[in-house]
Amino acid sequence: MIEQDLNSLKLENQLCFPIYVLVRDIVNEYRPLLNELDLTYPQYLVLLVLWETDDMTVNQIGEKLFLDSGTLTPLLKRLEQKKIVTRVRSKKDERVVKIKLTKHGKDLQAKACEVPSKLAEKMNVSMEDLMDLRRIITKIKSK
Structure with missing residues (x-):
């Protein structure tokens, strides 16, 4: 029994480590x-939210990205x-800050469209494989 418990603590048996x-x-x-x-990667994540x-507001972006203000x-x-x-800042409530894309920010979207496929190519996996992985991660995360 103790042997089995100790095996569960081996790095190679951890789910979190290969994900990390x-x-x-x-x-x-x-x-x-x-x-x-x-x-940067965090800036890219913010832009993905704004392109959508x-x-x-800052809080709305934070909710989408699970980040605090x-x-x-x-x-x-x-x-x-x-x-x-x-x-x-909102005129109704100065605590609320609205974030809006500039023309430059909107123009970046067209250039960024190539990022996902280039990433898949660099990782030597298909977009389908990446979508399968995303689906599994989302399934685990939603529990």
Whole structure:
């Protein structure tokens, strides 16, 4: 019984470790692709949200990305410095900050369209395989 318990603690038997390594590897594969767009991976995630629905509050973006405003604020300031988004305080409630894409931010979307397929190519897997992996992860995450 103790032998079995000890085996469950081996690194090779952990589900979390290969997932951790895979996430790190995927983010590293994104880096050169996003460098071409002058974006970091977290900035890219913010843009994915805004390309889907422009003109959102910081809190709405945070809900989509599971990030708090303390993490998002410096990211959004940097995107504003790059003239990719604008940040405007609500006239009704100054605590609310709305984020909107600039023309440059909207134009980046066309360039970013190649990122997913280039990533799949670099990882030597099909888009179908990546979608299967995403489906399984989403299934696990929703439990």
